[in-house]
Amino acid sequence: MNLTSDQISILKLAFKPLELSVEKHPLFFEQWQEDSFERYEFITEAGKIERYFYIIESGVQIIYILDHSGNKRVLGFSFDGSYSGVYDSFLDQKPSSYFIESLTPSKVLKIDKSQYNSFFENYPxxxxxxxxxHxxxxxxxxxxxxxxxTLTAKERFEVFSKRCPEPxxxxxxxYLASYLNMTPETYSRLRAEL
Amino acid sequence: MNLTSDQISILKLAFKPLELSVEKHPLFFEQWQEDSFERYEFITEAGKIERYFYIIESGVQIIYILDHSGNKRVLGFSFDGSYSGVYDSFLDQKPSSYFIESLTPSKVLKIDKSQYNSFFENYPxxxxxxxxxHxxxxxxxxxxxxxxxTLTAKERFEVFSKRCPEPxxxxxxxYLASYLNMTPETYSRLRAEL
DNA sequence: GTGATTTCTTGATCCAGGTCAAGATTATTT
DNA sequence: AAATAATCTTGACCTGGATCAAGAAATCAC
Known part of the structure; x- marks a missing residue:
């Protein structure tokens, strides 16, 4: 598999402290596969085993669980060169309780568990x-x-609003409301207060 | 510094996946220092830089922050061969916002940052x-x-009660109430319900 | 562009768990 | 073992944010 230079920059962004180069780490750049997802497509679902480690090229993905009442509880977002995937399930190859969904059309680079392991073996x-x-x-x-x-809903809203990433x-x-552990109604009311 | 065989077992417990031996990893067993703390003695305080990485030999230590109202908010406990210390401050050598306090008389094994780093350099x-x-x-x-x-106070109480570690x-x-993110009053009422 | 969905807003009401207070236990110090 | 201090319990009351509901606005699908 040959990556474009754009895709190589995404990997370099994601693995910044590693100072990667195509010459010194050929294996690293060879094994990533491209994949893409539509809006609202599931990357993985509760009960399944995570097969891949993903780096987001473009788009926004969301990770959540379902609580007892069946409500989505958002734990985080991925975008712009950040990691995505269900990490505990990927590491132990056990069924997870997480969902990952693409909120926009998204493109990713992915590797499977054996490739992931081989990177660690080949590049100490x-x-x-x-x-x-970690x-x-x-x-x-x-x-x-x-x-x-420690923060009230209002404080969480304010802190988050200030540093909300562009994507x-x-x-x-x-989804933002859920990530901040409040209902959409509360989020909306806080928003009205400005 | 010579560790007793008891202390060596504690380190082996703490670093289980490493399969350590005194013969193969002499440096590892040489550099740990012993230290002890009295009941209610502070191991570290907010504003200070964490100098050591600790492994608990005996006793219970607690890590907490102070919220806006000055209440302790307990994030965790350490005991029986587990790690203790303010990790982000130790890694970056920056002032922390955490307090660590010994809830009982405790004994620890500790190493400083440069010893910690040298372990990584010497033993890949x-x-x-x-x-x-991590x-x-x-x-x-x-x-x-x-x-x-996702859980109510009652559910958190029940889950925790079932798996509450001996120490x-x-x-x-x-302190348990705080760790479960509830007031002592609520904890007491849940307890009364049995 | 128009109708169908989904999302957002706003109001009314409710409740889990916090706060305040005061007495009962338990632990610590001398 | 008495005096002191800390912790735990129980009751009364309060409140931040959830829930329920219904209309407004935005977005999507054709």
Whole structure:
């Protein structure tokens, strides 16, 4: 598989600390496959095993679970060179309880588990990168937890509004509301307050 | 520094997937220092930079932040061979916003940042371990986030009660309440319901 | 472009869990 | 073991944000 230079830039963006080059890491750039999804298409569903590790080329994807009442509870978004996929299921190859859905038409680069593993075997510097990235993911989740626990709905709304990334500005508000752990009604009322 | 065989078992417990041995990883076992804390002694405080990575030998430590109203908000506990310390501050050597306090007299094994880094440089398998452990930490935090978001206070209480680890059974309930994101009053009422 | 969906807004009402208060237990110190 | 301090319990009351409902606005499909 030959990637275009645009796709190579996306991978470089996603793996920034690795200082990748096509010459030094040929395997890395050879094995990614392209794939694309339509609006509202599922990338994966609860009960299924995650086969791939994805990097988003374009579009917005959302990850959520269904709670006891069947409501979607949004845990995060992916876009612009960020990772997507159900991580625990991918790592352990066990059925997950997450859904990933493409909110806009999206293009991705993906690799499967054995390719993912072979990167780590072939490029030890990948392990270092993996450690650092996962440490940051962990710290980021703790920070989100603190915001959910200590801030009021209004405060969460305000903090989020200030740093809302561009690609999320055109998706339905109900998903942002869910991500902020509030109902669409509450989100709408906070919005009216400006 | 010479560790006793008890201390070596604690380290082996904490670093289980690494299959450590004194012969193959001498550096690893040489550099840990012992330290101990009294009840209610602070291991680290908000505003300070975390100097050490700790493994708990015995006792219970608690990590929390102070919210806007000055209330402690408990994020977790450490005991029995588990890691303790303010991780983001330790990694980046930047001031943290966390407090770590010893709830009982506790003994720890600790290493500083440069020793920690040298383990990774000397034992590449450490990087692999680090990646896996951090991935698990990340997944674990997402699971906690889901429980906080989707479960009622009663449900969180029930889930926690069933799997409450032994060392936490003797600490003041107000800390467990905080960890479950509820007031001590609510915790007490749920307890009365049995 | 027009009708059908979906999303957003706004009002009225409700309730889980917080807050305040005060007495009962339990633990700590001397 | 008494005095003191911290923690836990229970009751009364309150409130942020959820729920229910119904119309307005936006978006989609043909």
């Amino acid at each position: 510097e990948f392990e270092h990168w993996g450690r650092i990235i 440490a940051k993911l962990f710290v980021g989740r703790v920070e989100r937890e603190i915001e959910l626990i 999320l500005k055109n998706i339905p508000q109900k | 398998e450490f990087e692999h371990w680090g990646r896996i452990i 991935a698990k930490l990340f997944v674990g935090r997402v699971e906690r986030e889901i429980e906080l978001i 936490l059974k003797n600490i003041p309930q107000k």
